[in-house]
Amino acid sequence: MSTSPSPAPSTVGRVRAGQLWQDMAPDMVARERILRVTDVNETHAECVVERDKQGTAGRKTRPLALKRFATSAFKLIEDVVDDADQPLYARFLAAMTAVQGTSPSPMEYATAALRVHQEVIAEAAKAQA
CATH class of the missing domain: 2.40.10 (Thrombin, subunit H)
Structure with missing residues (x-):
């Protein structure tokens, strides 16, 4: 044992x-x-x-x-991204890659992701109304 x-x-x-x-x-x-x-x-x-x-x-x-x-x-x-999540993932990825500069900070990436998150929440609220 x-x-x-x-x-x-x-x-x-x-x-x-x-x-x-x-x-x-x-x-x-x-x-x-x-x-x-x-x-x-x-x-x-x-x-x-x-x-x-x-x-x-x-x-x-x-x-x-x-x-x-x-x-x-x-x-x-x-983790893998589910097919249903692909459009949302693409939006986050686009926001992250749009961060400019020679060495972007983690804060700049987080801000870009937060902006997309807020847009998605607003869209969901509008769709509920």
Whole structure:
């Protein structure tokens, strides 16, 4: 019987193709190993190494059990955007890319995103009326 503690549970939703996950194993964190989910079945996810300081980028991993993604073994870095969210995502992306300057500050990006958010809220309120 193993005496090592089991990973802490995570609050992440379902694993989907296209998501980007960081491998949180101690040796993998140091390598900055990032995995992209390419396919999901009932029990496992197929992944490709997207980044790894040790040079394994582009390689396919062995199938990973979905239940591992619900623990602290992996950290969700980037979720996929649902098709229904695409127009809204495009508006936010356009606002972010419109920020000018040689080195825009995080505040300028946040202001652009807030402006779009306020426009969307106003549009929704107008549609409700």
